[in-house]
Amino acid sequence: MITYPRQAAAAPETIVAASDDDYIAPVPRVSVQAFCETAESAAAVQAAAGDRRMIKAHVRVQMGGMAAAIEAYRNAPTPNVIMLETENRGEEILGSLDDLAEVCDAATRVIVVGHHNDVGLYRELVRRGISEYLIAPVAPVAVVRAVSTLFHAPSAKPVGRIVAVVGAKGGVGASTVAHNIAWAVARDLALDTVVTDLDLAFGTASLDYNQDPPQGIADAVFSPERVDTAFIDRLLSKCTDHLSLLAAPATIDRVYDFPPESFDPVIDSLRASVPCVVLDVPHLWSAWTKRVLVGADEILLVAAPDLASLRNAKNIVDMLRSARPNDRRPLYCLNQVGVPKRPEIKPPDFAKALEDEPVAIIPFEPQLFGTAANNGQMIAEVSSSHRTAETFRQLAQILTGRSDAKKNRAGRLTPLLGKLFSR
Structure with missing residues (x-):
């Protein structure tokens, strides 16, 4: 049975009206x-x-x-x-x-x-x-x-859940997956969510959400002494009632080399004030990207059904399992599955190599994804009833703890695999 999180409370006989001077x-x-x-x-x-x-x-x-x-x-x-x-x-x-x-x-x-x-x-x-x-x-x-x-309260649990989404290699659509998951968390689960674009040079979150914010994450990273919840709030661009964006500058007028702890103040501030934070982690390997991934509450690895993705995904999963022995193993999904005439590694073979089934399989849908990208829309905005939109809703539930990953994998992958590989 689900139990409620335990929190210290004053005994009923001691509950009294506090004075106006009490700090809240x-x-x-x-x-x-x-x-x-x-x-x-x-x-x-x-x-x-x-x-x-x-x-x-x-x-x-x-x-x-x-x-x-x-x-x-x-x-x-x-x-x-x-x-x-x-x-x-x-x-x-x-x-x-x-x-x-x-x-x-x-x-x-x-x-x-x-x-x-x-x-x-x-x-x-x-x-x-x-x-x-x-x-x-x-x-x-x-x-x-x-x-x-x-x-x-001193014993209170942190407000936010940090979800990190990263690609096994470049070009597998990890940013698109991250942005659509964040949209689903905000719209379908009604959880206040912040998408944080960590690709300062080439980030696409502002394009995908059709936003042009004058400020963003660079202002916080380069001024760590100013970072608090109020400062971060001023940097957020509001996308919907429950969704905000901490955008990347997407400029190359400077080099973005950071020490390992550079993003800690930003992430800690967001965790303290927002129920769900989706980190769009760029595909590069550095001290700070490793730190961000190891420190996340949930990790989703996005891979394409090819050999390079398989090799990289296994390396990343093995590293994270070693660095996070007391956490759930990273989840992974396969994206761009079913490209016509392209030889692909089948999901069962992927699952065998990684010793775990993919939590979702997203088929190759160039018309749908292309329309959404060019219009600055999410998949659910283009076609809310499309099976891919439903996949993002399921991923949102899993990554926020609203649904069990194993339960969602069971019974859903078999018919989908049959459709994809019976051609």
Whole structure:
């Protein structure tokens, strides 16, 4: 059963209104959804949403309490934070939370607003991993403080998941895959996402998203002493409600040689304020690219079905498995599969060499990808029902922990392989 992440919370009998002098850290760029049972609590959450410290958060208030939340998330991804008001007692609350756990993502943090000061209930909620327990009536500042504490308390987990996408060799479409995955995370999972283009000389993210930002990642990398969340926010170019771009300058008027730790301040700042960060890592081997890959939470290697990709992919996977013994092994996908008249290494042979199946196989679709690239669009914008758009949605779920990679591979590759290689 899915359990909620455990977070320290004050015992119910010690919850008191804090003074106006108490410091409350700004809430990062997260999604918060509240399901209230009383108009007073709904009004308090709505007022909290207008607080200056919640300006980056996406807040949505609905009525219906726990029952409405369970129904809402049966066919929809859960946000970063769920706030649930209930007028029930003890076992009824725990039963509803068990039902919610079956449809709730493990990374979601849950705040419960109850109407009874029950120490036994509080202890059981903490044991089950509930992040915070508040007693109604709640003031707007208490809501702001509760959400802020989830991300700024000493024991709080980092907000963001760092996803690094890199090509096994140049020209395999890793940047296109990275940009489409980020789009799917933002649009289909409603997670605030930042695409970070690390190819400062030749990056294509601004072209793919049809953006022309005056500032970008170079301003941060060359001024590390200025880097904080506020500075990074000023450098972001907004693509959609949930998607922002930290663009590369894509100029060659200077040489971009960096020491290993050059990108650490940027990535750390993004991790502290954004739920999902997709790093578009260029195909070059240096101290800083190795550091970026080793430090990522999830890694997706993009390869073409040829010998050079196979050799390079195996070398990269072996290196990363050795450098990250306690992490999940890097995932890989095959791109540009099925080019007419081109001899290709079949996916089963690729899987045998890498000792793992590809998490996705993306067929060669020159008309679709060419149209998207020339129009500055994503695949889902050109054809939302196309099977490739669905592949990117599945990759988004896997890389953000919303779906299991092995489960997605099983049962999906066999029919696709049959179609590709029966020709």
